[in-house]
Every structure is written in C-alpha cells, then in structure tokens.
Amino acid sequence: MKHLLNITPIFTFFIAYKLYNIFYASIVLIITTVLACILMKIMFNEIEKIDYINCISVLFFGSLTLLFHNSTYIKWKVTIIYLILSLVLFINQIYFKKLLIQKWLEKKITLTNANWKKLNIIWSIFFLSCAGINLYVMHYLSENTWVLFKVFGLTLITLCFILINGIYISFFI
Numbered sequence: 001m002k003h004l005l006n007i008t009p010i011f012t013f014f015i016a017y018k019l020y021n022i023f024y025a026s027i028v029l030i031i032t033t034v035l036a037c038i039l040m041k042i043m044f045n046e047i048e049k050i051d052y053i054n055c056i057s058v059l060f061f062g063s064l065t066l067l068f069h070n071s072t073y074i075k076w077k078v079t080i081i082y083l084i085l086s087l088v089l090f091i092n093q094i095y096f097k098k099l100l101i102q103k104w105l106e107k108k109i110t111l112t113n114a115n116w117k118k119l120n121i122i123w124s125i126f127f128l129s130c131a132g133i134n135l136y137v138m139h140y141l142s143e144n145t146w147v148l149f150k151v152f153g154l155t156l157i158t159l160c161f162i163l164i165n166g167i168y169i170s171f172f173i
Helices: 004-018 022-044 048-068 072-095 098-107 115-140 144-172
Strands: none
Touching: 004 022, 004 144, 022 048, 022 072, 022 144, 048 072, 048 144, 072 098, 072 115, 072 144, 115 144
16 A cells, blocks of 8 residues: 555656646645655554655655746656665665665565675665666656656666566575
C-alpha cells in the first residue's frame, strides 16, 4: 500500500499534464504528494525520511514553477533529488562505518562490509547517472518527452536497476 501511495502523485501528475499542462500538473503533484504523506502518517503512523524530502522538494519546486510560471523549476527537482541521494551515499561511505544502503536493506539481505560498500557505490553512481540523464532530457528534448521520461523512463530504469542489483546480489555476492 505504501508503494501505491508513493507512485500515485507521479501518475496523477502525468494525467494532469496530458489533460491540461505542466502548471496544472504541478498543482496536482503538490496536492497528491501532500495527501500521500498525510495518508502514510494516518495509515502507517510513520513517514519515511525520503518521503519527507520528496514532499518538501515537491512543495518547493512546484511552488517556484507556479510562482514564476516556468516549468524549469519542476524539472530541476528530479535532478537535485538524485544528486542529493548520490552525494549522501558517497559522503556516508567516506565518513561513517555503517552505510545508509546497509541501514535501509540489512533487514532484507545480509552482505559483507566489502559488498555493502560496493552496493553503496553502485547506487551512488546510479543516482548520479539519473541526475545527468534528466539534465540532458530537460535541456535538449521537448517538455512532453521530459514528462514521459520522468514518469515512465526513470521508473523503468530504476526497476531494471533494482532487478539487476537483485541478480547481482543473489549470484555474485
């Protein structure tokens, strides 16, 4: 159910974009993201940190998009979130003994410290790559292409990356 709440805002954004425009879609994204966080708190009595970060960034970049009537701001949200995730994982690896990726996944999988470090670096590079790809798409392709890429492209890339990680972990680690 949490996953459904997490993906609802992006799909409502897509539908609103297709029916109206990026500005109306930004309003819908803001509203559905806040509602999803409220429902998570009510239903599960918790909101994960990443969901808070996402909600704040949607509010911030969505509001800038509406205030300045410029779609560039909402497009930058994706890049900045991925850059932050990449940097946090990379910095965490340098300065802390227990890696964030390990804290997130250790209840589900058991790995050696060396393999946790490999996985952490792989995810850091993945997030950095997604940020770069989003920058390219937002600057060199149409707004419609960016919306399709944001909703479906990044979602599929992430799902494939998770699957590849699962295979890598199960066979090679």
